[in-house]
Amino acid sequence: MTNKSPVLKKLRNVRRKDQRPGEILRAALEVFSINGYAGTRLDDVAKRAGISKGTIYLYFNSKEVLFNEMVRHWILPQLEKIEQIGKQPAGSAEVILRKQLKVIYEDMVSTKASCIPKLIISEGTRFPELAEFYYQEVIIRAHKTMHETVRRGVAAGEFRQDALNWQLHAILSPALTAAIWKSVFDRFSPLDLKAYFQTHVDLLLHGLKGKS
Amino acid sequence: MTNKSPVLKKLRNVRRKDQRPGEILRAALEVFSINGYAGTRLDDVAKRAGISKGTIYLYFNSKEVLFNEMVRHWILPQLEKIEQIGKQPAGSAEVILRKQLKVIYEDMVSTKASCIPKLIISEGTRFPELAEFYYQEVIIRAHKTMHETVRRGVAAGEFRQDALNWQLHAILSPALTAAIWKSVFDRFSPLDLKAYFQTHVDLLLHGLKGKS
Amino acid sequence: MTNKSPVLKKLRNVRRKDQRPGEILRAALEVFSINGYAGTRLDDVAKRAGISKGTIYLYFNSKEVLFNEMVRHWILPQLEKIEQIGKQPAGSAEVILRKQLKVIYEDMVSTKASCIPKLIISEGTRFPELAEFYYQEVIIRAHKTMHETVRRGVAAGEFRQDALNWQLHAILSPALTAAIWKSVFDRFSPLDLKAYFQTHVDLLLHGLKGKS
Amino acid sequence: MTNKSPVLKKLRNVRRKDQRPGEILRAALEVFSINGYAGTRLDDVAKRAGISKGTIYLYFNSKEVLFNEMVRHWILPQLEKIEQIGKQPAGSAEVILRKQLKVIYEDMVSTKASCIPKLIISEGTRFPELAEFYYQEVIIRAHKTMHETVRRGVAAGEFRQDALNWQLHAILSPALTAAIWKSVFDRFSPLDLKAYFQTHVDLLLHGLKGKS
DNA sequence: AATGAATGAGTTTTCATTCAT
DNA sequence: GATGAATGAAAACTCATTCAT
Numbered sequence: 001m002t003n004k005s006p007v008l009k010k011l012r013n014v015r016r017k018d019q020r021p022g023e024i025l026r027a028a029l030e031v032f033s034i035n036g037y038a039g040t041r042l043d044d045v046a047k048r049a050g051i052s053k054g055t056i057y058l059y060f061n062s063k064e065v066l067f068n069e070m071v072r073h074w075i076l077p078q079l080e081k082i083e084q085i086g087k088q089p090a091g092s093a094e095v096i097l098r099k100q101l102k103v104i105y106e107d108m109v110s111t112k113a114s115c116i117p118k119l120i121i122s123e124g125t126r127f128p129e130l131a132e133f134y135y136q137e138v139i140i141r142a143h144k145t146m147h148e149t150v151r152r153g154v155a156a157g158e159f160r161q162d163a164l165n166w167q168l169h170a171i172l173s174p175a176l177t178a179a180i181w182k183s184v185f186d187r188f189s190p191l192d193l194k195a196y197f198q199t200h201v202d203l204l205l206h207g208l209k210g211k212s
Numbered sequence: 213m214t215n216k217s218p219v220l221k222k223l224r225n226v227r228r229k230d231q232r233p234g235e236i237l238r239a240a241l242e243v244f245s246i247n248g249y250a251g252t253r254l255d256d257v258a259k260r261a262g263i264s265k266g267t268i269y270l271y272f273n274s275k276e277v278l279f280n281e282m283v284r285h286w287i288l289p290q291l292e293k294i295e296q297i298g299k300q301p302a303g304s305a306e307v308i309l310r311k312q313l314k315v316i317y318e319d320m321v322s323t324k325a326s327c328i329p330k331l332i333i334s335e336g337t338r339f340p341e342l343a344e345f346y347y348q349e350v351i352i353r354a355h356k357t358m359h360e361t362v363r364r365g366v367a368a369g370e371f372r373q374d375a376l377n378w379q380l381h382a383i384l385s386p387a388l389t390a391a392i393w394k395s396v397f398d399r400f401s402p403l404d405l406k407a408y409f410q411t412h413v414d415l416l417l418h419g420l421k422g423k424s
Numbered sequence: 425m426t427n428k429s430p431v432l433k434k435l436r437n438v439r440r441k442d443q444r445p446g447e448i449l450r451a452a453l454e455v456f457s458i459n460g461y462a463g464t465r466l467d468d469v470a471k472r473a474g475i476s477k478g479t480i481y482l483y484f485n486s487k488e489v490l491f492n493e494m495v496r497h498w499i500l501p502q503l504e505k506i507e508q509i510g511k512q513p514a515g516s517a518e519v520i521l522r523k524q525l526k527v528i529y530e531d532m533v534s535t536k537a538s539c540i541p542k543l544i545i546s547e548g549t550r551f552p553e554l555a556e557f558y559y560q561e562v563i564i565r566a567h568k569t570m571h572e573t574v575r576r577g578v579a580a581g582e583f584r585q586d587a588l589n590w591q592l593h594a595i596l597s598p599a600l601t602a603a604i605w606k607s608v609f610d611r612f613s614p615l616d617l618k619a620y621f622q623t624h625v626d627l628l629l630h631g632l633k634g635k636s
Numbered sequence: 637m638t639n640k641s642p643v644l645k646k647l648r649n650v651r652r653k654d655q656r657p658g659e660i661l662r663a664a665l666e667v668f669s670i671n672g673y674a675g676t677r678l679d680d681v682a683k684r685a686g687i688s689k690g691t692i693y694l695y696f697n698s699k700e701v702l703f704n705e706m707v708r709h710w711i712l713p714q715l716e717k718i719e720q721i722g723k724q725p726a727g728s729a730e731v732i733l734r735k736q737l738k739v740i741y742e743d744m745v746s747t748k749a750s751c752i753p754k755l756i757i758s759e760g761t762r763f764p765e766l767a768e769f770y771y772q773e774v775i776i777r778a779h780k781t782m783h784e785t786v787r788r789g790v791a792a793g794e795f796r797q798d799a800l801n802w803q804l805h806a807i808l809s810p811a812l813t814a815a816i817w818k819s820v821f822d823r824f825s826p827l828d829l830k831a832y833f834q835t836h837v838d839l840l841l842h843g844l845k846g847k848s
Numbered sequence: 849a850a851t852g853a854a855t856g857a858g859t860t861t862t863c864a865t866t867c868a869t
Numbered sequence: 870g871a872t873g874a875a876t877g878a879a880a881a882c883t884c885a886t887t888c889a890t
Contacts, residue, residue: 020874034337036248036250036334036338041858057861058874063859118334121333121392126246126251132400135397135401162414166414169386169390170386174381176392177382177385177389180392184337185347199378199379202378202419203383203415203416204415206419207414207419253883254886255885265851265885265886266852266888267849267850269886275885444853459674459761459762460672460758460762461675462671462672463673463674463675476854476855481881481882481883482853487880546757548819549670555820559824586838589835593832594835594839595839598805598809598810607757607760608761626802627843628843630842656870678864679864689873691871694870694871699863
């Protein structure tokens with residue numbers, strides 16, 4: 001009966017109270033990413049969170065608000081990863097680039113939030129601010145950081161001169177494709193993420209280092 | 213009053229009759245790709261096709277049937293392109309690869325059907341047969357064809373030995389990314405498709421040809 | 425089988441199509457006036473109109489729109505009566521006043537729309553534009569017209585001088601009270617409208633004609 | 637720290653305890669009279685009373701019970717006024733009538749409870765017992781009392797003989813109208829209650845005293 | 849073949865009521 | 870006694886589908 005102790009009860013409750021929105025946001029991620037915005041019933045989100053439909057409305061004013069806050073909530077970890085990418089220690093451009101790509105794969109592809117890119121793609125037309133937010137805060141920032149690394153490599157004579165002109169979409173896109181593959185096609189042909197990552201890095205570095 | 217002639221009417225009608233499903237499929241592509249399956253109202257499809265909602269049901273038994281047939285209809289051209297890729301004439305592996313990639317870009321990215329990948333990604337979870345169909349008939353076949361080209365290049369000493377181990381997702385993914393970019397982010401930052409394609413080919417060929 | 429004649433069918437249909445909104449507005453008047461705005465379920469309006477819930481939305485965009493248009497629709501006849509009041513022929517002020525009051529009673533109290541005043545009173549706080557519309561277009565205009573008659577009577581020496589200072593609410597209020605009584609208390613004590621009207625006219629005219 | 641003394645606390649609490657229902661009934665009057673029964677959320681009543689929603693249920697078993705008790709609570713003062721009307725001292729019928737009307741105006745129109753008539757009108761259909769209670773205990777009793785005064789005036793030769801036949805609605809209705817006006821239209825055109833009362837009395841007495 | 853009015857099942861949203869603390 | 874988080878029944882509103890014309 002230890003869990004009947006008033007102190008413990010209070011503790012448990014406080015924790016629950018604070019967790020509620022988080023639980024909902026987690027359930028929302030799972031359900032929205034399977035069914036999309038319009039295809040998701042709040043009943044299902046509630047059921048997955050183990051609460052009743054009405055409870056959602058205690059924390060989020062509408063389905064649309066829930067969706068928006070959910071996406072932003074799960075983008076945050078990606079933003080933090082981007083920060084890390086920028087703070088790479090000194091070293092050869094190649095080493096830095098490898099580390100940066102590794103960080104991107106780890107979060108964009110291997111975590112719970114790996115379905116975020118799919119959601120942005122699916123709902124970007126209906127929620128343009130969300131698409132723009134993702135574009136500005138995740139894609140562009142990641143691009144900039146990695147471009148800086150390429151610039152350093154070129155300056156050091158490590159990379160080909162014309163690598164500077166490369167479209168950065170082309171440099172990052174394998175990571176995006178991996179995230180999508182995990183969400184959509186993995187059931188038909190599971191992705192060997194390690195090998196895939198290796199291919200990506202090889203391809204990129206050979207491309208960067210080869211003579212123009 | 214020429215357009216009141218019974219013969220002309222009939223002619224016009226026959227033509228119309230044949231065009232009807234096509235008009236609907238085109239309207240459906242446009243509307244579904246913007247709103248997704250659940251977010252699309254048949255009213256909007258009808259409006260865009262310039263017909264009434266009931267007419268859709270003369271040609272398609274349900275929203276779901278329409279969606280499925282629509283996707284398959286617009287995947288067809290991609291299938292045909294894939295066929296062409298396989299029938300590449302002899303030549304250096306590099307030349308063939310360039311041509312193959314060009315064909316893929318032309319159809320997957322530059323045509324009306326360029327939103328199909330986005331749709332497959334968005335609705336693949338809800339329509340798994342569709343996702344599988346796309347996986348088998350488009351992705352796998354394109355992979356196989358290109359892998360054969362790589363094999364030829366390796367045999368001829370044109371490409372690095374270990375290129376055979378490369379995950380083909382990584383080889384094709386830039387094209388997928390381009391299609392998605394066009395659908396989702398182009399409004400924020402328009403993609404320079406020519407330059408993007410160039411980067412992709414450079415990256416790939418330098419990677420393939422570089423020494424292991 | 426005469427009603428299967430194509431012409432008749434068409435006629436019937438056209439009539440129905442044009443009547444639909446009117447039928448809904450009638451049902452809405454009946455149900456809203458019993459339950460008030462918030463207490464009314466559109467299901468009940470639909471049931472009373474003999475249609476389904478969805479049909480209401482073919483003609484009115486929301487419950488609120490239906491309510492507003494309903495009130496305005498049923499106020500129209502009152503506006504027309506007001507017009508008539510203003511166009512009274514010459515005659516002694518007393519005769520004109522009697523006719524004017526009769527017209528008011530006939531429409532405000534004896535018709536289907538007699539519950540409009542009750543609705544305005546009940547919902548005026550929540551729909552201030554509606555209350556103001558009724559105030560401006562019904563109350564004020566009726567006031568002005570009758571005040572003009574009083575003025576004429578005073579000028580002709582028929583009415584007391586100080587009658588001009590009378591608050592017109594006090595002159596019209598018995599009609600309002602009668603409408604309310606009909607809607608609320610008639611079940612407990614049915615109003616003898618003829619006698620009530622007689623009292624009102626007597627009271628008013630004795631008051632107007634008595635010496636100051 | 638005096639307010640931490642247990643005795644004071646208890647005192648304060650006792651007082652609070654006794655005031656609680658009254659505070660709720662006051663808040664309920666304000667909110668119900670603005671939004672009507674169905675349009676009122678208990679949350680709003682609680683907020684206005686400065687308590688939590690659950691607390692209401694400590695004193696009232698349901699929204700319906702609260703509404704009923706609230707109306708009866710605020711009708712009480714009107715009942716007491718009616719008692720006073722009946723206990724008028726001797727004097728001319730005119731003087732008594734003036735005093736009686738003054739009392740009615742003072743309570744029905746000038747107090748916090750002046751929105752009660754509007755509430756009865758709005759919700760009378762849904763709460764027929766309430767409407768009947770108001771009819772029997774307020775309207776009928778006021779009518780009877782004033783009719784007795786008229787009878788006295790007629791007997792004394794002070795009023796016209798046929799005044800006895802007058803519908804009493806017509807005699808009291810200006811007061812009702814004033815209460816309604818205050819609740820609904822005052823924002824568009826504020827009622828000058830003194831002048832309005834004067835008109836009412838003038839009109840009535842001239843009518844009563846004029847020769848038939 | 850084509851229409852579009854009508855339907856009603858399904859979804860979002862609200863809110864009276866309960867209850868653990 | 871007081872709270873306010875949680876519930877779920879009920880109501881507004883939507884839209885795929887039908888069908889009379």
